[in-house]
Amino acid sequence: MSVDGKHTRLLHAGAPSLRDGAGPVNVPVVRTSTVRFASNAELDDRHHRRAAGERVASYGRHGLDTHQALEDALCTLEGGHRAFLAPSGLSAITLVLVGLLGPGDHALVSDSVYSPLRRVDKTLLQRLGITLQYFSPGRDDLAALIQPQTKLVYLESPSSLLYEVLDLPRLAGIAREHDIPVAVDNTWSGGWFLQPLTLGANVSIQASTKYIAGHSDVMQGAVIVDSAALAERIATAHEALGLTIGADDAYLALRGLRTLPVRLAQHQRNATEIAKWLQTQPQVERVFYPALPDDPGHALWQRDFSGASGLVSFTLRHADSKAAAAFVDALRLFALGASWGGYESLALVAAPERLREHSAWQGNEPVVRLHVGLEDPQDLIVDLDQAFHRVIV
Numbered sequence: 001m002s003v004d005g006k007h008t009r010l011l012h013a014g015a016p017s018l019r020d021g022a023g024p025v026n027v028p029v030v031r032t033s034t035v036r037f038a039s040n041a042e043l044d045d046r047h048h049r050r051a052a053g054e055r056v057a058s059y060g061r062h063g064l065d066t067h068q069a070l071e072d073a074l075c076t077l078e079g080g081h082r083a084f085l086a087p088s089g090l091s092a093i094t095l096v097l098v099g100l101l102g103p104g105d106h107a108l109v110s111d112s113v114y115s116p117l118r119r120v121d122k123t124l125l126q127r128l129g130i131t132l133q134y135f136s137p138g139r140d141d142l143a144a145l146i147q148p149q150t151k152l153v154y155l156e157s158p159s160s161l162l163y164e165v166l167d168l169p170r171l172a173g174i175a176r177e178h179d180i181p182v183a184v185d186n187t188w189s190g191g192w193f194l195q196p197l198t199l200g201a202n203v204s205i206q207a208s209t210k211y212i213a214g215h216s217d218v219m220q221g222a223v224i225v226d227s228a229a230l231a232e233r234i235a236t237a238h239e240a241l242g243l244t245i246g247a248d249d250a251y252l253a254l255r256g257l258r259t260l261p262v263r264l265a266q267h268q269r270n271a272t273e274i275a276k277w278l279q280t281q282p283q284v285e286r287v288f289y290p291a292l293p294d295d296p297g298h299a300l301w302q303r304d305f306s307g308a309s310g311l312v313s314f315t316l317r318h319a320d321s322k323a324a325a326a327f328v329d330a331l332r333l334f335a336l337g338a339s340w341g342g343y344e345s346l347a348l349v350a351a352p353e354r355l356r357e358h359s360a361w362q363g364n365e366p367v368v369r370l371h372v373g374l375e376d377p378q379d380l381i382v383d384l385d386q387a388f389h390r391v392i393v
């Protein structure tokens, strides 16, 4: 039966077949280190098929049924050719950089990316003779920055912390004219609200830790590529780095994927309500949320995305960073902590040194980042309101 609906495809992707006439809905957790073979001929066959690029496991590190089901579902989600699993979102980023760049290579990176990427640059890539150059996707002319040794364009949209929306089709088009692959960190959309591979990018990166797993109980990353040629390059690095994840974590991410669309729809409803409410508050200077009509990225967001996540940031008027910290401390329903993408609400004061990396915003006011969870939005508003009144009057 052919299935066209996006929800249906995601819900059934990687589902186990009824080999013995009956079976569970979900793929079982298949844990192993050793894979046993019936004969040397079977073993050789597996090795040859793997060497030819087929997705078959000859050892536990390659991941068995649970891993494969998750990879299949991720390919369905992102419209990809092949998916690779990594033990964290950051390791997925590093896998792409190390897999696609070598000594003497240059990469152009949008300057508002997830900040720890810059630490990978300083502590690892520079030692390997790889040069990253950060550019402003809004102000700089990407074509003019491309050099003969430029081997990758790396983007994130919307960006971390301030959700700068990039013109992905335009940027990917420029890269394609120079035969340079484009990688996009797609964590914000969970892969559901945006498919960068359909907009001209070649690699999509997910911190599955966030919306895909969705319950704040898994660390995981994924790299989804659009072609066999890129799959081969990523596979080589994936193997060399010995990257793998546990079958239990693969299971949890797959379980999270099944409810990704409904969770994200509710995150969007709640976050939109809170973003609109924040705009009416005298203590708030500016709200960053691409689904707001007056957000600078709204038109691009509306063109390329099918929804918005639960991340909302805002600047506080007449407040220093101490007041911002006191505001976050005064919140009761919003937990204070890094990461996001679980069902629960979180708040954090954005580090000023990270904000300074973003060329699109030059403000000095403290920025609070909220992850709006699945609680009743009215309760969250009451919580924000009491914190404003306790700390900033």
Ligand SMILES: *Cc1c(COP(=O)(O)O)cnc(C)c1O
Pocket: 088, 089, 090, 091, 114, 156, 160, 185, 187, 188, 207, 208, 209, 210, 219, 220, 221, 339
């Ligand atoms: C959290 C995050 C990562 C890193 O994921 P981890 O699993 O925490 O290592 C990468 N990119 C973005 C945009 C993120 O928000």
